[in-house]
Amino acid sequence: MKRMLLMTALALAVGMSAVAQNVNIPDPVFKNYLINNPEINTNGDDEIQESEAAAFTGTIYYNGSSTPINDLTGIEAFTALTRLKVPHNYLSELDLSANTALTYLNCSRSPVEYIDYGGSSSNGLSCTFLNVSNCAVLDTLICSGNSLTSLDLSANTALVYLDCSDNASFTDVFNMAEQIGTQDTEYHSYDPHLASINLNGLTSLTYLNCSGNRLQTLDVSTNAALIHLDCSGNYSTYELNDNDGYTYSETPYLMALNMKNGNNTLLSFFDAKENNYLGCIEVDDAVYAQSNWSGNVDATASFSEDDCPANEEITVSVATQDNVPAEITVNQGTLPMTAIVTPDIFAQQVSWSIVLVTGDAYVSQNGLVTAFANGTVYVKAVSIVNPAKRDSMLVTISNQDNTEIDDHKPSVNNLFSLYPNPNNGRFIIEGPASGRGSYNLSISNVLGQKVYSQTEQVNGNKLRVEIAAGSLIPGMYFLEIAREGKKVAVKQFVIN
Numbered sequence: 001m002k003r004m005l006l007m008t009a010l011a012l013a014v015g016m017s018a019v020a021q022n023v024n025i026p027d028p029v030f031k032n033y034l035i036n037n038p039e040i041n042t043n044g045d046d047e048i049q050e051s052e053a054a055a056f057t058g059t060i061y062y063n064g065s066s067t068p069i070n071d072l073t074g075i076e077a078f079t080a081l082t083r084l085k086v087p088h089n090y091l092s093e094l095d096l097s098a099n100t101a102l103t104y105l106n107c108s109r110s111p112v113e114y115i116d117y118g119g120s121s122s123n124g125l126s127c128t129f130l131n132v133s134n135c136a137v138l139d140t141l142i143c144s145g146n147s148l149t150s151l152d153l154s155a156n157t158a159l160v161y162l163d164c165s166d167n168a169s170f171t172d173v174f175n176m177a178e179q180i181g182t183q184d185t186e187y188h189s190y191d192p193h194l195a196s197i198n199l200n201g202l203t204s205l206t207y208l209n210c211s212g213n214r215l216q217t218l219d220v221s222t223n224a225a226l227i228h229l230d231c232s233g234n235y236s237t238y239e240l241n242d243n244d245g246y247t248y249s250e251t252p253y254l255m256a257l258n259m260k261n262g263n264n265t266l267l268s269f270f271d272a273k274e275n276n277y278l279g280c281i282e283v284d285d286a287v288y289a290q291s292n293w294s295g296n297v298d299a300t301a302s303f304s305e306d307d308c309p310a311n312e313e314i315t316v317s318v319a320t321q322d323n324v325p326a327e328i329t330v331n332q333g334t335l336p337m338t339a340i341v342t343p344d345i346f347a348q349q350v351s352w353s354i355v356l357v358t359g360d361a362y363v364s365q366n367g368l369v370t371a372f373a374n375g376t377v378y379v380k381a382v383s384i385v386n387p388a389k390r391d392s393m394l395v396t397i398s399n400q401d402n403t404e405i406d407d408h409k410p411s412v413n414n415l416f417s418l419y420p421n422p423n424n425g426r427f428i429i430e431g432p433a434s435g436r437g438s439y440n441l442s443i444s445n446v447l448g449q450k451v452y453s454q455t456e457q458v459n460g461n462k463l464r465v466e467i468a469a470g471s472l473i474p475g476m477y478f479l480e481i482a483r484e485g486k487k488v489a490v491k492q493f494v495i496n
Contacts, residue, residue: 021049021050021051022047022048022049022050023047023048023049023050023053023074023077024073024074025048025073025074026071026073026074027069027070027071027072027073027074029064029067029068029069029070030062030069030071030072030074031048031074033062033069034048034060034074035047035048039056039058040052040053040056040060042055048074048077050077053074053077053078053079054077054078054079054080055080056078056080056081057080057081057082057101058081058082058083059081059082059083059084059085059104060075060078060081060083060084060085060086061083061085061086062085062086062089063085063086063087063088064086064087064088064089064090065087065088068088068089068090069086069089069090069091070089070090070091070092071091072086072091072094075096075098075099076095076096076097076098076099077098078099079098079099079100079101080101081099081101081102082101082102082103082104083102083103083104083105084096084099084102084104084105084106084107085104085105085106086106086107087106087107087108087109087142088108088109089107089109090126091107091126091127092126092127092128092129093127093128093129093130094107094127094129094130094131095129095131096130096131096132096134096135097131097132097133097134098134099134099135100134100135100136100137101137102132102135102137102138103137103138103139103140103158104138104139104140105132105135105138105140105141105142105143106140106142107127107130107142107143107146108142108143108144108145108146108163109126109127109144109145109146126145126146126147127143127146127147127148128146128147128148128149128193129148130143130146130148130151132153132156133152133155133156134155135156136155136156136157136158137158138156138158138159139158139159139160139161139204140159140160140161141153141156141159141161141162141163141164142161142162142163143163143164143167144163144164144165144166144167144209145165145166145167146167147167147168147169147193148164148167148193148194149167149193149194149195149196150194150195150196150197151164151194151196151197151198152198153197153198153199153202154198154199154200154201154202156202157201157202157203157204158204159202159204159205160204160205160206160207161205161206161207162199162205162207162208162209162210163207163209164194164197164209164210164213165209165210165211165212165213165230166192166211166212166213167192167193167194167212167213168190168191168192168193168194168212168213168214168236169189169190169191169193170189170190170191171188171189171191188237188238188239189236189237189238189239190212190236190237191236192212192213192214192234192235192236192253193213193214194210194213194214194215195213195214195215195216195253196215196217197210197215197218199219199220199222199223200219200222201222202222202223203222203223203224203225204225205220205223205225205226206225206226206227206228207226207227207228208220208223208226208228208229208230208231209228209230210230210231210234211230211231211232211233211234211271212232212233212234213234213253214234214236214253215231215234215253215254216253216254216255216256216384217254217255217256217257217258218231218254218256218257218258219258220258220259220261221258221259221260221261221282222261223261224261224262224263225263225266226259226261226263226266226267227266227267227268227269228267228268228269229259229267229269229270229271229272230269230270230271231254231257231271231272231275232271232272232273232274232275233273233274233275234252234253234254234274234275235250235251235252235253235254235274235275235276236250236251236253237249237250237251238250238251249365250276252274252275252276252277252278253275253277253384254272254275254277254278255277255278255279255384256278256280256308257272257278257280257281257282258281258282258308259281259282259283260282260283260284260305261284262284263284264283264284264285264288264289265284265288270293270296271296272296272297272298272301273296273297273298274298275297275298275301276298276300277300277384278297278298278300278301279300279301279302279308280301280302280304280308280309281297281301281302281303281304281308282304282305282306282307282308283303283304283305284305285305286303286304286305289303290303309343313343314341314342314343314383314386314389315341315342315389316339316340316341316350316381316382316383316389316390316391317339317340317341317391318337318338318339318340318379318380318381318391318392318393319337319338319340319393320335320336320337320338320393321336321337321338321367326393326394326395326396327395327396327397327398328361328369328371328395328396328397328398329398329399330371330399331371331399331400331401332370332371332372332400333370333371334368334369334370334371335368335369335371335395336367336368336369337352337363337367337368337369337379337381337393338367339352339367339381339391341383350381350382350383350384351365351381351382351384352364352365352366352367352379352380352381353380353382354369354377354378354379354380355377355378355379355380355392356377356437357375357376357377357378357394358374358375358376359371359372359373359374359375359376359377359396359397360372360373360375360377360397360483361373361377361379361395361397362415362432362433363379363432364432367379367381369395370415370432371397371400372397372400372488373397373400373486374397374398374399374400375396375397376394376395376396376397377394377395377397378392378393378394378395379392379393379395380392415431415432415489416429416430416431416432416463416481416488416489416491417429417430417431418430418479418491418493421493421494422493422494422495422496423493423494423495423496424470424495424496425467425468425469425470425471425472425495426466426467426468426469426470427466427467427493428464428465428466428467429441429463429464429465429467429479429481429491430462430463430464430465431462431463431481431489432462432463433458433462433463433483437457437458437483437484438455438456438457438458438483438484439455439456439457439458439463439465439481439482439483439488440453440454440455440480440481440482440483440485441453441454441455441456441465441467441479441480441481441482442454442479442480442482443467443469443472443477443478443479443480444477444478444480445475445476445477445478446475446476446477446478451469451472451477452467452469452472454467463481467479469495472495473495474494474495474496475494475495476492476493476494477492477493477494477495478490478491478492478493479491479492479493
């Protein structure tokens, strides 16, 4: 009896040991790829053992264009993996801290990849977290087209090639409205995410493409081997064409570029165009730079062998345009403001907002204040380069006939955009917000019956909410926007 129990226990232990040796691979697409790769699954069973993963020194390559991988859990078992190529997959995060032998990584996405939903589209799931800090021999990194917000590659001293371009969100809305005789709605936006890159000490780096991001500063002064530098187009775009007209805006980001690395003459490709806020570029030789690269930068940029002005030197001063009184005395009147920013290289690089006191108003990003309610508000301008530098002015508002705004007051109502329209019950409402507050968005049918409601907390000068009311039947509806219980705007739309 004891012998039987001992043999049973031994069998269980062996079985448990065998199970424990299998790599946990929860994504079925990734697992199917691995078990069907004979170079990895050497025993041909339905699992990948830890010993098989640890012994593999080759390349894992899977293009997810048709059937993407959503989770690369299990990759940590491939400690001797040298090349990982997983383009066009839907990976929200990628931790390769255990893959210390990795020399090549491609986890790129394509800007034209969309997920369709009810007449609109976006570029879907993409990577927001990437850890290659332990990959000391990594020489090639391609992570373009994702949603990364920062990259610290200072530990990857073997890096030679880096493409981190277009880490951004894309949205396109097309709505054909011929059936009901209204104007088509088109909405396009490009919203970059990657705001910082640390390339300090990467003395072997020869290729860098960081275009299409949200970088405010870029320092390649320690990258003495650089021969290709593309930092163009670090800006966001917004485009809307609907019944209220056409709106297009750009927000540039890159403002400081230090490429004084002692070897500027090695550069065979350089592009810093489409960076309207980029004023001063630090270089080895200003005369050489002007002679060779003047066509590779915007007209606002200049080259300097000296240090460019530091952010701490910025000052901001808010005033009314032409120094008129800081007051609005006409119902829904406007008041243009200006921000004087010094040094001149940083002129007008500010973000405008409203701080409520007793009144209510909205300020556009070009400094135009629109009155909503009687009282006072502060109009504030904050330096984009250094948010610690700011100034404000108190504006007095009077003669507003009430604090509610309806369709009979189109000058304010038209500040809000609802798109697409018509829609399938899923749409976006976007417009001004007057600082911190609670906004209620409610939908009523043509009988005045409330059929949908949601509340959003806003802390800033912009309201942007996605409404998902897909259960509503086709017909005409009205979306009411109210702030702290007071009606702000009403937008009419159609569900088809």
